[in-house]
Amino acid sequence: MTTDAPQPLLSVRDLHVAFRSRRSTVRAVRGVNLDLAPGRTLALVGESGSGKSTTGLAVLGLLPPGAQVTGGHVTLAGRDLTALRERAWRTVRGREIGFVPQDPMVSLNPVRRVGHQVAEVLLIHGLAEDRKAAHARAVDLLADAGLPEPAEVARTLPHELSGGMCQRVLIAIALAGRPKLLIADEPTSALDVTVQRRILDHLETVTEQHGTALLLITHDLSVAADRADEIAVMSRGEIVERGPGHRVLTAPAHPYTRELVAAVPDMTAAPAAPAPAGPPLLEVRGLRRSFDGGRTAAVDGVGFTLAAGGSLGIVGESGSGKSTTAQLVLRLDRPDAGTITFDGHDLGSLGPAALRRLRRDIQPVFQDPYGSLDPRFTVAQSIAEPLRAYRTTGRRGRQRRVAELLDLVRLPATAAGRRPAELSGGQRQRVSIARALALTPRLLVLDEPVSALDVSVQASVLDLLAELRAGFGLSYLFISHDLAVVRQVCDRVAVMRRGRIVETGPVARVFDHPGHPYTQELLSAIPGRRARTPQPG
Amino acid sequence: MSADIDRSSPMTLTTEQDPRQPGRPPAPPAPAAPADPGQEQTHGRAARLRAALGTLAAHPGLLLAVLYLALILAWTLAPSLFAGTDPLRTDPAASLTPPGADHWFGTDNLGRDLYTRVVHGTRTSLTAALIAVSLSLLAGTVLGVLSGYLGGWVDQTLMRCVEVLIVIPGLLLSLAVVSILGFGVTNVAIAVGISGIPAFARVIRAEVLRIRSSVYFRAAVTSGTRTPVILLRHVLPNASQPVLVLAALEIGGAVLSVSALSFLGYGAAPPAPELGAMVSQGRDYISTAWWLTTFPGLAIALIVLCANRIGRALERTGVR
């Protein structure tokens, strides 16, 4: 620590946090040191379980039950927070430290009006004479948060707002007491990429305006590099590297950071190899599906072709209808109109027996690695399920095939007897892939297969998918919200918005020369550009 | 009920997926687990048994509940091992003896040994409760699975029928059924069982619906697994945990109902021992022989407490 640096606003010295349960103690944070000067932004980056959120909550004095600060000090403007009693904490939270939580949709009280929830901060800290004044001030705060018609918004309930709007409300709440420090814990990871950019822009503007210091906790290295003056990379409870965003992203020093940077899908890399020319394997025409008795069309006239051996990415934000499209192709749902032709057979006109035969060739990999395996099945039972259903071989043959498949997806043979709860997210997803491959299908429908995984795990699963495709001549219909991932896995891409495909074409063309304004917006919202381009000065 | 939460407001953009599973409290990081592919972890039946024993050791109350239930199950299977004498044997010379070395719980007005009667009475009450819960469980499972799996008009019709049973308070329903079937322990058990059907039907229906919307259910469909196989291999096993919890709680409830009906005089005909009936008979002596109501009542309360304790423990250790 240099002595001539300005007095930091927040200083964390040798912080230790442990989770204690009846059986074990897990040291989640081990000797973390941080300094944050007034008005500056520090990003704390790490994968799940790195201890980054725990560090943030310890600074706020809001550790979950069972977690305890076991050593070190947190000092805010010269005051030792670790020594505070609960009553004193109350004057710090909301007044000196503001908090922007992770998931905006569930972080507002669902049964109280938005205006009340903003005004509450002012009332708690005596920043308004009475309820009426607090409420009037809350409307101003909502306006400052960039919400249109703030008086209207103040009267709504949280569920009537979108995720992005909820996050703006939460930012208004966090800033209502004019704190000197703002802690934002994954403030945008639950939001779409275009919304994410607007929220981060807003956070940047308001912290600059008020001179608020920002501790930004995120799993996304690119977001951190774009938005922070300094980055601290956490792994297993320790800070392994710190430095300016641009430097960490372009010239990582620590091996872990290097690995992390390498795992981030690269938007400049060459796209996946194009499919060999051939007849289309899957043809979708004029697909339509609406819910709520026809009021909302989730899929509204979607059509595309997938060549045999090809890999088509469908990208879009939440509510674009991409997952519904996957459900329809998998025949887990029936379209209101349109046709799906697979290898010359119209899925809609097939009887149950013929459909069952065809299912062997179209297999899914779902997003949720926690929910896609029956919790009571062992890995071997899950993988063998399609084999049993189609009675392809006897018991012996199934065992042999399961062993083969485990090997194929790089899982140890000992995994066969385990249950999903004993596996990590990446391992579960590998089991799902093995199950999908059991019947040697021709088409895999992958619905956000890596979006729940940490980036290093995501990279290894994506590598596996690329290998399998090359090795078995598989075709992929790849649904994702992440354009960089699609670029890595697909040769063609279709961009969906509000149930329609707005643009489609080869990956290289669409990504490098987007034609539709929405595609352009999506591409420009991807974080990491600012940090990668060298900054003057 | 049909007051639904309206989530489809025009301003809402529902999140289709959220990449980091937000909303969960930050879990304590599992030290080495996320390594992919992972290290050796404990698994298998032996580990689960060890975990169960560990849970018991950590919760002395739960351990007591399990031990006590084991004891009364032994009473039920072989009452004469624990209380040798005949519960009906009278001894006028020793009538209304207070609890002591000869008669642990004292004697009643006819000199019958109260401890022996409590052991045999527990057997009667517990057997009746088990019959009742089995009946509710069986009928409730059939109704719930049919309703949840078939949906549509079958669901509508079955749930309306169940609602008719819900409208009438449980005890009143049991009483009405007993008045039709006639008095006696078996009829009381059946009556209590009928009034327990709606709870099981509803829980099982909800579970079936939950599992039907799960991703592994969809994976089973695309794996080509046939409907009956899905029901047997995925739906029923996964629905079993909350049903088990309910069954444990309902055994307590059934013991209460059975003894209440007996207390009112519709169960076991005197002189046969039954806990509720014994409390009722003891009422005539509450100012002179407190033990006549206290011990049978305590016996009922203990069974129910233990069943509740075990039910709550099962609820916490749920596999989800």
Place this chain on the structure above:
Amino acid sequence: MRRYVLVRLANGLIVLWAALSLSFLVLHLVPGDPVSIMLRSAGGGDPVGVDRAQADALRAELGLDRPLYAQYADFVSRALTLDFGTSFGTGDEVAAMLGRALPSTLELATASLLLTAVLGVAAALAATLAPWAPLRNAVLSGTVAGISLPSFWTAILLIQVFSFGLGWFPAYGDSDTSRLVLPAIALALPSAGVLAQLLAKGLRMALAEPYVRTARAKGAGRLRTVWTHAFRNASIPALTMLGMMIGNILAGAIITETVFARAGIGRLTADAIADQDFPVIRAIIFLAGALYVVVNLAVDLIYPKVDPRIVLQPA
């Protein structure tokens, strides 16, 4: 709104009608016919040889010689005007019998409902807010005891302790208010236990929600977090159970009124069951069902006040 109420009422009437029809059918499935039951109870409960002519006369008088569908139509149309016929046992008008018994039960039910609410909410808050863990656990154990103790036994214990032992309250009867205390407590304990457990569980779950963390990050203290943020969210499941709890209080009155010798609906029910007095039983079932329908409708109308996300829509 008005449409919603009408649809719900119609639904309730259908369920009530189904319950009534069921009880009508059941009467005709009973081994032994009503006339012999009536004559038996008239003859002091002895299965004396029934005089055939007397029986036929009675059968004609009750309309029991008419075809089943005619009896059914007659029964339903009479039930609509709250006419449930005459008791097999006493020969009195059933409606009048209910009318005489109702005030005592209403008094008891109201008192114990109030007691349930107070005890239940207090126990749930204590189990959540008490500053000392053993105390919180003790309160929770208390709620478990509340639902585990047989109410007929607690009633007797109360009499033993507070009437015979301490002499604070009279044990039996329903002539004055002091006689209301013990039965109200006995009747309230089980439902208070259920209410407290539901609320405590709801509070525990609500307090683990992210919005509670938001509130604490605002600087809200524990009381404010529980009261303005968790309680409302936690009370919805308890509200849902209200209809069932009121039904259970009514059913519980069968036991309580028997033990405390109060001449209410509960006592009437117990007697009617003993005598197989089906007209009375049917009327009581109808009463319980109607109460359930009305209470649930009221609960539905309260929902949006507690949780404004809930929009009342006819299913």
